[in-house]
Amino acid sequence: MIRIMEVCGTHTMEIARAGIKKMLPEDVKLISGPGCPVCVTPQETIDAALGLADDPDVIITTYGDMMRVPGSEKGNDLRRKRAGGSDVRVVYSPMDSLGIAAENPDKQIVFLGVGFETTAPGTALTVGAAEKAGLKNFSVFSMLKTVEPPIRLLAEDPEFAVNGFLCPGHVAVIIGEAGLKFIPEELGIPAVIAGFEPEEILRAVTMLARQISKGEPRLENAYARVVRPEGNKKALEAIERYLVKRDDLWRGMGIIEQSGLGIKKEFAEYDAEAKFGIRIEPSGRRTACRCGEVISGKIGPEECPLFGSACTPEDPEGPCMVSSEGACAAAYHYRDGGI
Numbered sequence: 078m079i080r081i082m083e084v085c086g087t088h089t090m091e092i093a094r095a096g097i098k099k100m101l102p103e104d105v106k107l108i109s110g111p112g113c114p115v116c117v118t119p120q121e122t123i124d125a126a127l128g129l130a131d132d133p134d135v136i137i138t139t140y141g142d143m144m145r146v147p148g149s150e151k152g153n154d155l156r157r158k159r160a161g162g163s164d165v166r167v168v169y170s171p172m173d174s175l176g177i178a179a180e181n182p183d184k185q186i187v188f189l190g191v192g193f194e195t196t197a198p199g200t201a202l203t204v205g206a207a208e209k210a211g212l213k214n215f216s217v218f219s220m221l222k223t224v225e226p227p228i229r230l231l232a233e234d235p236e237f238a239v240n241g242f243l244c245p246g247h248v249a250v251i252i253g254e255a256g257l258k259f260i261p262e263e264l265g266i267p268a269v270i271a272g273f274e275p276e277e278i279l280r281a282v283t284m285l286a287r288q289i290s291k292g293e294p295r296l297e298n299a300y301a302r303v304v305r306p307e308g309n310k311k312a313l314e315a316i317e318r319y320l321v322k323r324d325d326l327w328r329g330m331g332i333i334e335q336s337g338l339g340i341k342k343e344f345a346e347y348d349a350e351a352k353f354g355i356r357i358e359p360s361g362r363r364t365a366c367r368c369g370e371v372i373s374g375k376i377g378p379e380e381c382p383l384f385g386s387a388c389t390p391e392d393p394e395g396p397c398m399v400s401s402e403g404a405c406a407a408a409y410h411y412r413d414g415g416i
Contacts, residue, residue, distance in 0.1 A: 323338070
């Protein structure tokens, strides 16, 4: 059996939509990993964001995927907060938040900065733009994560029976081939950077299967039309200028060293955690949701006893059923095998 983990929520959704799993031989299995940024955000962070939404002097700005993610209590989400009178607004770019800040000088605007290295440069540059514009009523609640630490953590688990990684094309655009070479060189696991069309994913799976059969792990770039060996230098410079790596809490995976990106201390006035005294620590609270096991590749979405019954896109128990990149949402919407 060949087990391949995709580390990108967009890959997960496209694999389900295109019915790629049913195209593969029975001895090739695709497994979803921690590639959905909304899904890996822990309930403790969601609870803190919901608490901010209760402040009448705060306007929350966020991407649409965050609106229906429940906190530790099912049914408690930003959508319901807005229905109850909280000022919560969906934006398409963090820069949109600056216009809201300029129009509402008597309010504190807090952008929920969720994502991996793909969205980190835009969030970082927004901090710089806020500083340049002198907008003291804007801050970022950084939920940003990086892809390398969780991959290392998973690979260290003796029960982690994955033979290859389908690497995220969007993240690779930023960090380049250089940011993913550790997978074959240090972990000894084959890796291929993949695009997002069905034929590109199938090609990458074929390349991985060949590496695995030959026992020759290396990094191959099947998305070279977009991904450069060195990545996007300007984007990396923006991250370096405004953000700093830190230990961070992940849903179902605990605290992972140097896996998050926070706002640098010199820009603390734009850091919502510093401004509002937010501290994210493991609470020990448990929900019936098994999203943490899904994003760790330990179980498939259908193996969760809540899947499709107590947990649906209309009434979700956890973020994997909410996000447009969530493994459970993908499995639910395309449970008949895709197109």
